[in-house]
Amino acid sequence: MARAYEAVYVFDSALEDAAITDKLTRFHDLVGATGNVTVDQWGRRQLAYKIGTKETGYYVVARFDAEAGALPEYERAIKLDEGVIRHLITLHEHELGAPPMTPEELAAANKRREEEEDEEE
Secondary structure (H helix, E strand, C coil), X not given: CCEXXXXXXXXXXXXXHHHHHHHHHHHHHHHCCEEEEEEEEEEEEEEXXXXXXXXXXXXXXXXXXXXXXHHHHHHHHHHHCCCEEEEEEEECCCCCCCCCCCHHHHXXXXXXXXXXXXXXX
8 A cells, every 4th residue: 555755855966956856756766656746846955064075955855655665675775875965754644734633623622722721710
């Protein structure tokens, strides 16, 4: 069963845009990304701290669906690629922020909040 993943890559800023696109295509083909792969290129940015001799990196965030069994080879390829400074792969379960609540959960949370406010008074 395919699951939704989010990968953040920090590439060497010396790489050309075409080389980064080729690497991304190779990585996502290797993992067997099913469905639509969403790639958000943030571009070249200053790193928060030096990584080796690097002070800048090219940031990319990708979301894709893949089988869990394909991840070890995918991560191995990323680790062996000298153009990737850092990477992070996580399950993408929901958008940023609090997870969505059902109407029942929302009503219970509101009731608890009101009770807490009454106790404080």
